[in-house]
Amino acid sequence: MDTIKALDSVGVVIDATSMACQRVERLNIASLIDEIFSQGLVVLKGFEPLNDTDMELVAKEIGPLLQWDFGYVLDLKIQEQPQNHIFSEGKVELHWDGAFASEEPRFNFFQCLQSSSNSGGGETTFLNTTRLLESLPNDTIEQWKQIRIRYETEKKAHYGGVIEVPLISRHPKTGKLRMRYIEPFNEDNMAVNPVETQVIGFDTYQSDVFLKEMNSLLYSSNYFYKHSWRKGEFVFVDNLALLHGRSRFEGSGLNRHLKRVHIL
Secondary structure (H helix, E strand, O other), X not given: OOOEEEEOXXXXXXXXXXXXXOOHHHOOHHHHXXXXXXXXXEEEEOOOOOOHHXXXXXXXXXXXXXXXXXXXXXXXXXXXXXXXXXXXXXXXEEEXXXXXXXXXXXXXXXXXXXXXXXXXXXXXXXXXXXXXXXXXXXXHHHHHOOOEEEEEEEEEOOEEEEEXXXXXXXXXXXXXXXXOOOOOOOHHHOOOOOOEEEXXXXXXXXXXXXXXXXXXXXXXOOOEEEEOOOOOOEXXXXXXXXXXXXXXXXXXXXXXEEEEEEEO
């Protein structure tokens, strides 16, 4: 694919400015899928916007869609009385989508219709866990392979339940090691969707120490990235390899509007 530039240490940007065609649906889908699995995060700039129907059609070219009770396309906007904290002004912890669902999407497909240009914060945070694990010493990896974590949260809207998962597992497509982790101790989420987290086999003190050290390591990693949205951008995420979250919104003008589709 042409006009590709590296995006920090977590992905790539494809800029359509110098391309003959600026329609997302005209991209080579097989090459796009390869790029997502290879890079983890693919940002598209300079492409023409898509309505909901066309966004669904593009997503279906990549794979079947995960349908929620709201349909396929989720409107991500701040709500006054949110049932899920992704609609609040607060921080969203690092997590992977579909953790409490019957199926995990392979890809997240985002479109930015409006950015909060007058405010600070609100960046979407990404962590490329496969690249992080590749950078760590073998003894750390072997220790983490023994870790299993239990997550529990009340089901609200389309999010919640109880799961127990290994910290490290194999990416089902690439075979690379990846992390499955939901960041605990998010003070901004205590009133809406608090997640109780416990390392299996650890007492509460040991578990909390391990999890706090893990949080610190992830946020200080070279493979952690904060994305400031710009109107017109599209983003594809390998949900099987990356974790994502959101910084707390600050200031005024909280009018950011994203669209999201989950692709299986």
